[in-house]
Every structure is written in C-alpha cells, then in structure tokens.
Amino acid sequence: MTLILERKYGERGTNGTIYFLGDAVCHTIELPWQDNKPRESCIPEGRYKLKKRVYPKNGEQIGIPSVQGREAILIHPANNAMKELHGCIAPVTTLTGEGTGDHSRKALEELKELVYSLWDMEAEVFLVIRS
Template structure:
C-alpha cells in the first residue's frame, strides 16, 4: 500500500514544501511533486486514523500509535518557521525516510 491517495505514507525521498491556502485549513503547508499524488497537506491533527487522509500532522508529543498531543501548537511553530524561510526566498525541503 505505498503511495495510495488518502491512505498511505509518502514514498521515501526529498520533497519541496510550499505555502497553500484553503477555506478549510486557512494558511497551511503542502508537500509538492510527489508522484501520482496531490494535496498532501501539513495541518493540525492529533489522531491520524480519524483526522488524516494521506496528509501530515506535526505533533508536540507522541501519545500512542498514530496519536499525538498539541498538534496545533506544533503546526503553528512549523508553519512560522517554513513561512519565514519561504518569505526570504529560500526553498524548503523535507526528507522522508523510514527508520531501519
């Protein structure tokens, strides 16, 4: 189940992050140029099973498998950091790799 829309993890690799706006999430972040996928967003969520459909939610602390605490706080910190870099004309990438 690699790289299935609204289901699985993003394949390992380096990806650019950009600003994005939607009525639902307001200003947030988007992972771009993932093969066969679109709208992989970074947004707050504390329960991956219930709140995510292929997106990424930063959390302040893990509290169990697929569960985390204070996601909104972690997301705001990440968003501010990335937006500052993008506003300074820097590119921002994320490296996704599995733990071995």
C-alpha cells in the same frame, strides 16, 4: 534549506520527528504505509519542495505538491492519524502512540513559524523523508 523527517512505521500509524540543522522541531503522525494508496497511506520517502498553499477548508497551509500519484498533500493539525488524516502529515508536540499525538495546533504553529521565516528570506524549503 532542508528539514529532515525521520519516520518509524507501525501497523496503526507512522510516527516521526522533524529536524532542522540537527535540532528537533516537532514530532509527526501519519497513516501507516499502504503502498502510497491515496487517502490510505503516508507518502513515500523522498525529497519534496514545500510550497505555501491556500485551501478553502484549511486556510493557508504548508503544502507538498509534487507527491507522485497524490494530490493536495498538506502539513496540517491532527491528533489521531486514522481518524483525522487522509495521507497528509500532522505535526504534534508529544507522541502518545502509533499515529497519535497531542497539541497538534501548537506544533503546527511552531513549524509554520520556522518554514515561513525561511520563505521570508526567499529560501527554497525542502522536506526529506526517511526512516
């Protein structure tokens, strides 16, 4: 099963929308593209297998473990990419500007509900990121 993240790049942040089977699931915010620099850039476009990860600080999250040159990339809540993200992806309900949005926890709950239901059906879940 594949989720599609379509991005738009900006100087102050990267905005996107995640789609599943053609329907929008949520919007996303990320850091601007900075040549995949750890903790400063969004991750490169590509196809990634999603995995369930448990982290002491964030609890159980959707992880993106196989990003070249990066580690601990998660999909977790944040409403301001520049202030709250270090290379991860944050789902948001509404985009409010470049790299900003609102109601991130609500959007994450909806995304997790979808992804976990696919995992419960023993499906592999992939995220394809493109512009």
